[in-house]
Amino acid sequence: MDWTRGHIIGHGASAAVSIAVSCLSGDVFAVKSVELSRYESVQREQKILSGLNSPHIIGYRGFDISVENSAAVFNLMIEHAPDGSLSDAIRRGGGRLPEPAIRRYTQGITKGLDYLHSRGIVHCDIKGSNVLLVGGAAKIADFGCAKARTESAIGGTPLFMAPEAARGEEQGFAADVWALGCTVIEMAAGRAPWPNAPETLRRIAFSGKAPEFPASLSEIGKDFLSKCLRVDPRERWTAEELLRHPFLGDIREEKLAGDSDSPTSILDRGIWSSVEESSHDSTEMNFAEFYELCKNSRSEEWDWTERWMTIRDGESVDFGSESRFQCEEQSFFLLS
Known part of the structure; x- marks a missing residue:
């Protein structure tokens, strides 16, 4: 790798996001990493991001595959967002x-x-x-x-x-x-x-x-x-x-409440504490809860397919002999 991984700033169901520094330029960016054996959703994200270029979309910085702790890892590199979400x-x-x-x-x-x-x-x-x-x-x-x-x-x-x-x-x-x-x-x-x-x-x-x-x-x-x-x-x-x-209309660009100052170093972890907590937001239903709501809320005219899959690889859970689902913390896919 021509970059060095820093501390973890966030977690998903299967991917972890870390701070990273380029060994060549010293640029700071973020890396979303997942084991290569379950990288499909992150690869999908990489393909979409690589074709986008807008100041209103998080910047794409490339991807690579590394070997860490004897495991192949897919790394999606994106723009560093020092102010969090x-x-x-x-x-x-x-x-x-x-x-x-x-x-x-x-x-x-x-x-x-x-x-x-x-x-x-x-x-x-x-x-x-x-x-x-x-x-x-x-x-x-x-x-x-x-x-x-x-x-x-x-x-x-x-x-x-x-x-x-x-x-x-x-x-x-x-x-x-x-x-x-x-x-x-x-x-x-x-x-x-x-x-x-x-x-x-x-x-x-x-x-x-x-x-x-x-x-x-x-x-x-x-x-x-x-x-x-x-x-x-x-x-x-x-x-x-x-x-x-x-x-x-008439949006001003001055610093507003809710903005933060960028950390002076990538080792400044204070700004990231809330980022790690955000992946466990109690206001959002997890996938299993959502499935239960679907079962209990269905009306006669609601013709849902029951072929579901997560958009990130998570823990597999059986809800019965006919359907198999995978839990994911916040988001899901329904395939029609």
Whole structure:
């Protein structure tokens, strides 16, 4: 390797993310590593990231295969995000963010979505923990659930899913816009858009209602949410249209509450403590819980396929003789 691995800054179901330094240039970047025997989802992410180039998408830095502790390891190299994730910024901001910060971060995410959609890519898992902050700029990251618009697989985090995706019908560009609205709620309220309760999945899929708008948001902010969170996906504004909404106009670039100073050294672990904690966010259902909700919430007209797989390799769990599932901490794929 022409780079040196530093300390671990985050964990997934099978991958670990570490700080790394180039031995040639001294540049600092992040490395997502997984054993080569179960690297398919990270390789998928690598293929998508390698074709993207936008200031609103986390930067791709390459990949390689190394041998560590007698095991072959697939390493995906990405841009270093010293400020952690948007979820970390919410915690640093005391559990919610002020509206100027919400507007600025929302603008960055929306520009990133507009770029992805223009290239035919659906992210499928927009939420605070999948948006990284670099110099105060919001950048979309974690493409483990991403797909081409023409692919039929459905994936993501249940509490941020659009109704049509929760019903297993489709997951297109409009589903990303719904998740964007849910992320605005996360920033403004400091919580997931829906309660983590047994009846929530059915409520998302069939109630015909959007999540409650935070009272702290201005009227213009609530109007922005109303454009994102229309139950009928055909009525939602596109990312391109949202960029013209006045909520995203006149964004200033000064340091805002929730931003942090970059660490002076890659050995400065303080900034990363919340990153490691974020992978165990109690507001999100794990995969097994989501499956149970599906079983208990199904209606006669809800025709779901039962062929499921995780987008990251995790621990296998049997739920019966007919179906075999794999647990994954936050996100999943449903194959149609």
